[in-house]
Amino acid sequence: MDGELRCGGVRAADLAERFGTPLYVYDIRRIEDRIQAFQKAFAGIDHLLAYSVKANGNLSILRRLAALGCGADITSAGELYRARKAGIPAEHIVFAGVGKTEPEMVYALREGIYAFNVESAGELERLDAVASRLGLRARFAVRVNPDVLSPTPHEYTATGHAATKFGVPLEDAAELYRWAARRRNLEARGVDVHIGSQIVDPEPYLTALEAVLRLVSVLRTEGVPLSYLDLGGGYGISYDAGPELNVEALAQAVVPRVREAGLSLVVEPGRSVVGDAGILLTRVEYVKRAGKTFVIVDGGMSDLIRPSHYGGYHAVERVDTRIPRRTEAVDVVGPLCETGDFLARDRPLDVPEAGELLAVRTVGAYGFSMASNYNARRRPAECMVDGDRVTLVRRRETLDDLVRGEENLDGAGVSEAGEDR
Ligand SMILES: Cc1ncc(COP(=O)(O)O)c(C=O)c1O
Known part of the structure; x- marks a missing residue:
């Protein structure tokens, strides 16, 4: 609209500032x-x-x-x-x-x-x-x-x-x-x-x-x-x-x-129901030119696996387009140690600078629900926008969340076969 992406009535950049990235946002x-x-x-x-x-x-x-x-x-x-x-x-x-x-x-x-x-x-x-x-x-x-x-x-x-x-x-x-x-x-x-x-x-x-x-x-x-x-x-x-x-x-x-x-x-x-109501906000860490141009972002296949698992297509765009950039075919990749860790490949994109925000579109379905802790990554936060009201609906995982269930197991009260309802 004014060169800045909004989710519902809220600036996407404000959400990223408040909750950090990568961040799922649902309208x-x-x-x-x-x-x-x-x-x-x-x-x-x-x-x-x-x-x-x-x-x-x-x-x-x-x-x-x-x-x-x-x-x-x-x-x-x-x-x-x-x-x-x-x-x-x-x-x-x-x-x-x-x-x-x-x-x-x-x-x-x-x-x-x-x-x-x-x-x-x-x-x-x-x-x-x-x-x-x-x-x-x-x-x-x-x-x-x-x-x-x-x-x-x-x-x-x-x-x-x-x-x-x-x-x-x-x-x-x-x-x-x-x-x-x-x-x-x-x-x-x-x-x-x-x-x-x-x-x-x-x-x-x-x-x-x-x-x-x-x-x-x-x-x-x-x-x-x-x-x-x-x-x-x-x-x-x-x-x-x-x-x-x-x-x-x-x-x-x-x-x-x-x-x-x-x-x-x-x-x-x-x-x-949910697919096109979600975007993933992710921040550019580096732009690496090595034969190809790689836009390396802080979200990867552990946050959104559809591109590498099913060849799923998601539009990727800059959140703030007020400063024009040169368009190039780039790979938008994450930080995980896998060649399959990409969000978009050979995609024409106005090449952002490190620190800029990108929005990955149409991720409301099979996005967070397929997220994992691979590479001991903390799963991202999720927030919900209702007009101009914003609610955090899942907090970002912590380092302690990552090891929960691996320590102090004596007398933990759960049968060895797992929880029985
Ligand atoms: C039995 C069943 N019902 C419904 C669905 C939902 O499919 P979709 O999200 O494509 O509507 C699935 C998806 O795998 C399914 O296996």
Whole structure:
């Protein structure tokens, strides 16, 4: 606007000054707008917006989503703990993942979650055994793998085709429901499908939907009544001015089909809720010219791994553009000891000077949630902007945080196998 980047109503430079860098900044109003857009798009059907916690599990964000009536899609005991702590009702939580452990099942059953999204026959058998032992009934959906290869930017983000570990092959799913129908502690409640992430074309969703609806009607004729269909998440956003998924158009195609089938709907958006509401502020430490120009910043792959893990693209820009600089193709790299430690490669950028701030865009999803302590780096702080109000929503880790759990272990009160909820 005036040559200085703002987040909500706040100067980005002020946030960096106050909280240090690298720093995640989330615009909560943007997140709330996205939720309202989803709610409006799916208003024509009884639906549950189960926000996918893996995208960004910050408690303050989850609390705001809970207040808007969101449920949660979780993938671990830790995400269940976060969701419940944030006030998301257990009966609005669905639990996906191919490797659910017994303690995770016990925890989720005791909480009374809406449904387990079951990903194999072995998991269903284990769920039955655990529920029987507890004298509880486990509500579940089978996560069907419809063998739809949806175009995603990287092979690691496609999950709905036969070569991935996810879900139960469509042709095997009915048998699992038949088996469960004979078990007292299992209650088939719905059917689930999730075909991948960062999908911008509605077509693969519609192909998967039709496959799943055919399964629902076969099961109905056999007396297995299902009440909901879970379409998963994966709704693509724009990282580079490219197309994003038109959620409204998708809803217009999906809602009548699901309603006709007499089902309610669950959707599990993650990235499309939080992705473009986040930026990462990082400060330039050095500009090194060694054949190539390297802009070395204080944030790296331990803070944001998407570029090196998936080839994820994030726009990078100077926070203060009032002083013009010469544009060059540069690599924006972090301080970690890995060649793969980069945030952008061969990117035209107005070459900053040491000490300047850069903003890495569209990092609200799979940014902090994939951050690590590699190279014994302290994970960054996160703050939230609400108009011109600013809140620190996670403090920067300290050196003591890094060694917590490695010292004074005698009589620590936690079983050697870890914490059991
Ligand atoms: C089962 C399931 N649901 C929802 C999501 C959320 O996907 P996205 O963040 O792309 O919307 C994922 C992501 O991996 C997932 O595995």
